[in-house]
Amino acid sequence: MRRSGIKELLVATNLDREVLVKGWVRTRRGNKYVQFIALNDGSTIHNLQVVASAELFPEENLKDVATGASVAVRGTLVASQGKGQTVEIQALEITVLGKADPEEYPLQKKGHSLEFLREIAHLRPRTNTFGAVLRVRHALAFAVHEYFNKNGFYYVHTPIITGSDAEGAGQMFRVTTLAPEHPPRTADGSVDFSEDFFGKPTNLTVSGQLEGEIAAMALGKIYTFGPTFRAENSNTARHLAEFWMIEPEMAFYELEDNMDLAEDFLKSLVRYALAHCADDLQFLNDQYDKELLVRLNSVVETEFQRLTYTEAVEILKTAKQKFEFPVGWGTDLQSEHERYLVEKHFKKPVILTDYPKEVKSFYMKLNEDGRTVRAMDVLFPGIGEIIGGSQREEDYTKLITRMAEMHVPAEDLWWYLDLRKFGTAPHSGFGLGFERLVLFVTGMANIRDVIPFPRYPKNAAF
Amino acid sequence: MRRSGIKELLVATNLDREVLVKGWVRTRRGNKYVQFIALNDGSTIHNLQVVASAELFPEENLKDVATGASVAVRGTLVASQGKGQTVEIQALEITVLGKADPEEYPLQKKGHSLEFLREIAHLRPRTNTFGAVLRVRHALAFAVHEYFNKNGFYYVHTPIITGSDAEGAGQMFRVTTLAPEHPPRTADGSVDFSEDFFGKPTNLTVSGQLEGEIAAMALGKIYTFGPTFRAENSNTARHLAEFWMIEPEMAFYELEDNMDLAEDFLKSLVRYALAHCADDLQFLNDQYDKELLVRLNSVVETEFQRLTYTEAVEILKTAKQKFEFPVGWGTDLQSEHERYLVEKHFKKPVILTDYPKEVKSFYMKLNEDGRTVRAMDVLFPGIGEIIGGSQREEDYTKLITRMAEMHVPAEDLWWYLDLRKFGTAPHSGFGLGFERLVLFVTGMANIRDVIPFPRYPKNAAF
Numbered sequence: 035m036r037r038s039g040i041k042e043l044l045v046a047t048n049l050d051r052e053v054l055v056k057g058w059v060r061t062r063r064g065n066k067y068v069q070f071i072a073l074n075d076g077s078t079i080h081n082l083q084v085v086a087s088a089e090l091f092p093e094e095n096l097k098d099v100a101t102g103a104s105v106a107v108r109g110t111l112v113a114s115q116g117k118g119q120t121v122e123i124q125a126l127e128i129t130v131l132g133k134a135d136p137e138e139y140p141l142q143k144k145g146h147s148l149e150f151l152r153e154i155a156h157l158r159p160r161t162n163t164f165g166a167v168l169r170v171r172h173a174l175a176f177a178v179h180e181y182f183n184k185n186g187f188y189y190v191h192t193p194i195i196t197g198s199d200a201e202g203a204g205q206m207f208r209v210t211t212l213a214p215e216h217p218p219r220t221a222d223g224s225v226d227f228s229e230d231f232f233g234k235p236t237n238l239t240v241s242g243q244l245e246g247e248i249a250a251m252a253l254g255k256i257y258t259f260g261p262t263f264r265a266e267n268s269n270t271a272r273h274l275a276e277f278w279m280i281e282p283e284m285a286f287y288e289l290e291d292n293m294d295l296a297e298d299f300l301k302s303l304v305r306y307a308l309a310h311c312a313d314d315l316q317f318l319n320d321q322y323d324k325e326l327l328v329r330l331n332s333v334v335e336t337e338f339q340r341l342t343y344t345e346a347v348e349i350l351k352t353a354k355q356k357f358e359f360p361v362g363w364g365t366d367l368q369s370e371h372e373r374y375l376v377e378k379h380f381k382k383p384v385i386l387t388d389y390p391k392e393v394k395s396f397y398m399k400l401n402e403d404g405r406t407v408r409a410m411d412v413l414f415p416g417i418g419e420i421i422g423g424s425q426r427e428e429d430y431t432k433l434i435t436r437m438a439e440m441h442v443p444a445e446d447l448w449w450y451l452d453l454r455k456f457g458t459a460p461h462s463g464f465g466l467g468f469e470r471l472v473l474f475v476t477g478m479a480n481i482r483d484v485i486p487f488p489r490y491p492k493n494a495a496f
Numbered sequence: 497m498r499r500s501g502i503k504e505l506l507v508a509t510n511l512d513r514e515v516l517v518k519g520w521v522r523t524r525r526g527n528k529y530v531q532f533i534a535l536n537d538g539s540t541i542h543n544l545q546v547v548a549s550a551e552l553f554p555e556e557n558l559k560d561v562a563t564g565a566s567v568a569v570r571g572t573l574v575a576s577q578g579k580g581q582t583v584e585i586q587a588l589e590i591t592v593l594g595k596a597d598p599e600e601y602p603l604q605k606k607g608h609s610l611e612f613l614r615e616i617a618h619l620r621p622r623t624n625t626f627g628a629v630l631r632v633r634h635a636l637a638f639a640v641h642e643y644f645n646k647n648g649f650y651y652v653h654t655p656i657i658t659g660s661d662a663e664g665a666g667q668m669f670r671v672t673t674l675a676p677e678h679p680p681r682t683a684d685g686s687v688d689f690s691e692d693f694f695g696k697p698t699n700l701t702v703s704g705q706l707e708g709e710i711a712a713m714a715l716g717k718i719y720t721f722g723p724t725f726r727a728e729n730s731n732t733a734r735h736l737a738e739f740w741m742i743e744p745e746m747a748f749y750e751l752e753d754n755m756d757l758a759e760d761f762l763k764s765l766v767r768y769a770l771a772h773c774a775d776d777l778q779f780l781n782d783q784y785d786k787e788l789l790v791r792l793n794s795v796v797e798t799e800f801q802r803l804t805y806t807e808a809v810e811i812l813k814t815a816k817q818k819f820e821f822p823v824g825w826g827t828d829l830q831s832e833h834e835r836y837l838v839e840k841h842f843k844k845p846v847i848l849t850d851y852p853k854e855v856k857s858f859y860m861k862l863n864e865d866g867r868t869v870r871a872m873d874v875l876f877p878g879i880g881e882i883i884g885g886s887q888r889e890e891d892y893t894k895l896i897t898r899m900a901e902m903h904v905p906a907e908d909l910w911w912y913l914d915l916r917k918f919g920t921a922p923h924s925g926f927g928l929g930f931e932r933l934v935l936f937v938t939g940m941a942n943i944r945d946v947i948p949f950p951r952y953p954k955n956a957a958f
Contacts, residue, residue: 037748039648039716056748057716058919076716076747077648104747104921132890132920139918156911157918159714168715172650179641186501186539188634193949194656194723195669195700195738197956207657207693208676209669209700211727214687217676225676231669231727231737232956238657238671245949245958252621253630254501254519254538260723261656265673265693275693276657285538285566286499286518428594449618449958456601456619457520458594459566487655487707494659494694496707496911 035108041077046121049111053123055082056106056131058160061143062099069096070116071125073107076159079166079313083114083122091128101142102134102160148483155487155496163321166314167484170307171472175259177306178280178468181299182257187282190249190256192242197234198446206237207265207275238263243281243463244397244450247426250283250461251453257282259468267491271480274469276489283463289399289408289425292462293385296412296421297338299466300383305334307475315475323477329415330475338383343367343406346375346386353379366393372411372418384413396440397450398424399460400432410464417474423464430454497570503539508583511573515585517544518568518593520622523605524561531558532578533587535569538621541628541775545576545584553590563604564596564622610945617949617958625783628776629946632769633934637721639768640742640930643761644719649744652711652718654704659696660908668699669727669737700725704743705925706859706912709888712745712923713915719744721930729953733942736931738951745925751861751870751887754924755847758874758883759800761928762845767796769937777937785939791877792937800845805829805868808837808848815841828855834873834880846875858902859912860886861922862894872926879936885926892916 035054043053057075064070067088072081084107086096099105109123116122136142140154141161151158158164182189195209211231212218218226227235242258249256258281266273282295307315308330319326350361350371355378359368367386376384388401389409398407412421427433433454437444444451472484482488487496497516505515519537526532529550534543546569548558561567571585578584598604602616603623613620620626644651657671673693674680680688689697704720711718720743728735744757769777770792781788812823812833817840821830829848838846850868853860860869874883889895895916899906906913934946944950949958 041648056921058714076650076714102919104919131922132916132918134918156710156914157714159711160919165714168652168711169650172645172652175651176641176645179638183634183638186503188538188631189637190630190634190948191723191740193738193951193956193958195725195951195956198958207671207673209671210676211669212676214670214672214674214679214689214697231729231953232951233954234956235676236956248618248958249621249630249948252520252538252619252627261653263657267693276655278653286568452618454594456594456596457564457566457622459518460593486652486711489655489657489694491693492695494655494657494696494698496655496660496710 039077040073040075040080040082043082043111044078044080044119044121046111049113049121051111052108052126053111054106054108055123057082057104059099059101059103059105061101062096064093066093069093069099071099071105071107071128073105074165076165079162079169079317080119083116083119084109084125084128085122086125086128091125096128098130098133099128100134100136102139103130104132105130148480152482152488159486162317164483166317167472167476167478168486169314170311170318170476171484173307173310174303174471174475175468177303178257178259180306181302182282185255187255187257188249188253190242190246190253190258191260192239192245192258194239194261195232195236196239197232197236198244205265206240207263209236209238240264241279241281241465243283243465244447246281246283246463247450247453247461250285250463251457251459254286255282255284269491271482274481274485274488274490277481277485278468280466280468281463283461285459285461287425287462288460289387289410289462292423292425292464293340293387293410296385296410296423296464300412300421301334303471304330304475308334318477322479326477329477333383333414336382338385338412339380340385340387342388343386343390344388346371349379350374364390364392369418372413373415376413376415376418383415386411386413391436394424396436396442397426397433399427400436408462412464414474417470420470420474421464421466423462425460425462428454428458428460430458501539502535502537502542502544505544505573506540506542506581506583508573511575511583513573514570514588515573516568516570517546517585519544519566521561521563521565521567521596523563524558526555528555531555531561533561533567533569533590535567536627538627541624541631541779542581545578545581546571546587546590547584548587548590553587558590560592560595561590562596562598564601565592566594567592610942614944614950621948624779626945628779629934629938629940630948631776632773632780632938633946635769635772636765636933636937637930639765640719640721642768643764644744647717649717649719650711650715652704652708652715652720653722654701654707654720656701656723657694657698658701659694659698660706667727668702669725671698671700702726703741703927705745705927706909708743708745708925709912709915709923712747712925713919713921716748717744717746731953733944736943736947736950736952739943739947740930742928742930743925745923747921747923749887749924750922751849751872751924754885754887754926755802755849755872758847758872758885758926762874762883763796765933766792766937770796780939784941788939791939795845795876798844800847800874801842802847802849804850805848805852806850808833811841812836826852826854831880834875835877838875838877838880845877848873848875853898856886858898858904859888859895861889862898874926876936879932882932882936883926883928885924887922887924890916890920890922892920
């Protein structure tokens with residue numbers, strides 16, 4: 035007999051037929067006449083109720099049908115007489131596939147702290163919370179691919195291991211096959227990287243953008259979606275050493291086009307989650323964040339506020355609120371400033387543009403004022419910066435001047451400069467930290483709870 | 497005026513209207529009355545013909561409209577009088593956005609060897625060949641996500657940096673932030689990994705399977721699609737140090753279900769490429785491999801041959817062909833054996849099952865004969881093994897026995913063993929090397945030509 039998924043059965047309309055389901059027992063309760071088993075197979079947050087009559091299943095025969103056990107149930111799918119579900123199964127046969135000893139199995143009925151669940155990351159996907167988060171995470175990842183595919187973008191796999199350390203040097207992980215104890219040495223005693231796997235020092239990428247630009251200058255519109263790495267010693271609820279990034283890059287896009295894309299993209303992702311993850315989001319809303327659904331709907335419906343960094347600084351200077359960090363033209367905005375703009379002043383998502391060149395990267399297009407660059411940051415309520423992007427400097431001379439000013443070695447980036455030598459064109463792109471997006475959409479508070487196996491200082495478990 | 501994409505314009509039916517296109521010049525040719533510019537914007541392998549009359553555009557004004565230059569063209573979209581295209585643009589305005597000096601730009605009209613193009617991987621996406629390969633690669637990646645999403649699988653990001661070296665130890669890249677020259681040492685002089693970023697030695701993952709099993713035992717059906725790494729010193733047309741893997745894992749699936757999924761999945765991917773990449777595949781067929789389309793169609797239409805390893809060995813023993821490596825029960829099959837079965841004997845894709853336990857991994861389910869395991873390899877024409885998978889050992893005692901026999905440290909995999917302790921269930925999965933798939937579908941011969949930036953010994957350029 036073919037197994038049915040619980041998600042399908044819960045909305046089935048042809049009842050009074052025999053079905054086979056397999057899943058894990060969430061709870062079992064009842065009395066001497068009947069036992070109710072809540073069965074979950076991961077396809078949805080909802081359980082299927084299995085009704086086991088004492089005639090067929092004396093309670094002593096059900097002792098292994100305990101929380102966490104995996105079982106196969108053959109029975110009749112019927113309309114439920116009880117509250118809370120429309121269908122249920124009247125069991126004809128129950129087979130325990132794998133027990134879960136109640137004395138040992140950590141996920142008993144009682145609630146668990148998110149901190150405790152992080153220590154058992156191999157079991158936490160079995161909880162309602164992490165099931166919901168992981169299904170939403172899946173839906174968002176799929177929505178990313180679907181959005182870009184539909185809009186003519188090509189998915190490009192940029193390299194994970196990179197020989198270039200143009201960005202973020204010093205916060206990178208080194209990748210090596212040299213013996214750690216006694217690496218080969220050159221005549222002068224330094225480590226001989228010519229003996230390393232790639233014949234030189236290599237690192238884990240911090241961004242696929244520069245290689246993404248290569249692809250955009252050939253395929254037109256591209257995006258990356260892959261892991262990126264920061265060896266920052268940050269033990270916070272906002273930082274991971276390993277996280278996933280989405281980086282679209284578009285030839286012939288100027289900053290306005292880039293902003294339009296970013297706004298449409300974010301709204302489309304949130305809209306997708308609202309449409310496809312209603313049950314999971316409702317659970318997260320009820321359990322963790324009563325404002326979640328209101329906030330998600332508001333982002334979808336609101337036009338983002340666009341203004342320049344300079345305008346934002348003026349607003350912040352005259353704000354009634356006292357900030358920990360002073361505001362002045364030329365310094366980067368702090369999280370408290372960003373959140374004031376989004377949550378207090380405009381009460382909606384904000385796109386800030388045209389930052390001072392000193393606080394931004396070498397590759398951003400210089401404005402005609404010579405002081406600001408065509409950067410854009412998208413700021414979200416509760417999150418702060420969710421997207422950072424820019425129009426790129428397409429002028430060879432201006433780019434190499436900025437690189438020299440910022441001590442970026444031109445010889446390492448000869449290929450990046452070549453893009454400006456041969457058929458250069460205006461182009462733009464941005465980066466969206468995927469876990470920031472999942473944080474926003476799920477309403478979770480700690481970034482370690484929106485990725486299956488978080489990596490952070492002193493932790494690479496599982 | 498809004499820019500139009502060339503892919504859309506080439507099939508447009510409302511003609512005789514003004515349009516704006518931007519792209520790169522592939523060629524310019526003509527005579528003293530008229531110049532023809534072949535323009536490509538990456539959206540398709542086909543160029544849009546721009547007709548520039550000498551009246552409006554004296555040839556001397558077009559000298560920068562050379563191969564590789566980026567241009568914006570405003571003009572009238574009209575039915576083409578020439579052969580090879582149905583529409584063309586009569587130019588009203590041509591603006592050069594970025595020149596490409598013919599003396600310096602490497603991609604002139606003449607053909608280039610694939611070896612040469614590998615050295616300019618930052619420009620090769622601009623060629624017809626790599627444009628086609630990258631668009632097919634995109635389509636296949638999207639087809640993977642679409643297939644799984646439609647069929648109720650959840651996409652799970654398994655960790656890239658791993659503290660476990662249960663599989664493939666010795667062929668892994670180490671990830672570290674310790675100073676290479678003078679790492680911290682413990683009292684006994686060995687490297688002090690407690691000072692490393694994660695407080696212990698860490699590596700780049702060789703597979704997401706074990707963590708994928710965690711997710712499958714909660715969400716039911718999952719898949720991974722991410723980069724994996726092998727520090728093998730293999731300089732071949734089949735090996736990469738960094739490549740992308742797809743690994744579905746399904747609770748309650750036995751080996752038969754696993755084979756059904758693998759066959760349906762592969763056929764669905766090839767079918768998708770045939771439907772969505774007709775132009776690019778036609779080009780690759782004509783240019784590189786005249787049998788390509790025939791082979792792709794045959795895979796879609798043929799039922800894969802399923803047989804056991806033991807049956808395959810019998811066939812090979814009586815084969816007329818002389819093999820370099822001898823065939824005998826108990827030894828792993830070589831590429832020549834696999835290709836004989838697929839290309840000579842059965843003349844279609846083959847799924848081999850039930851290999852001797854000695855040649856397979858510790859986690860595969862032991863058959864009742866005690867000698868073979870529930871492994872499956874899918875073998876493809878021209879490729880050999882494209883998928884490797886198995887039903888997993890779900891029995892705690894049998895698993896720990898196999899681990900001891902194969903010297904896999906149980907203490908490192910306590911969490912993997914826990915999956916067998918708490919609610920264990922039959923489950924199965926497989927791995928598909930994405931580049932092997934792209935090789936098969938594009939008909940390219942070298943795996944370095946189907947990934948944008950290949951990593952192999954002594955090469956991590958770009």
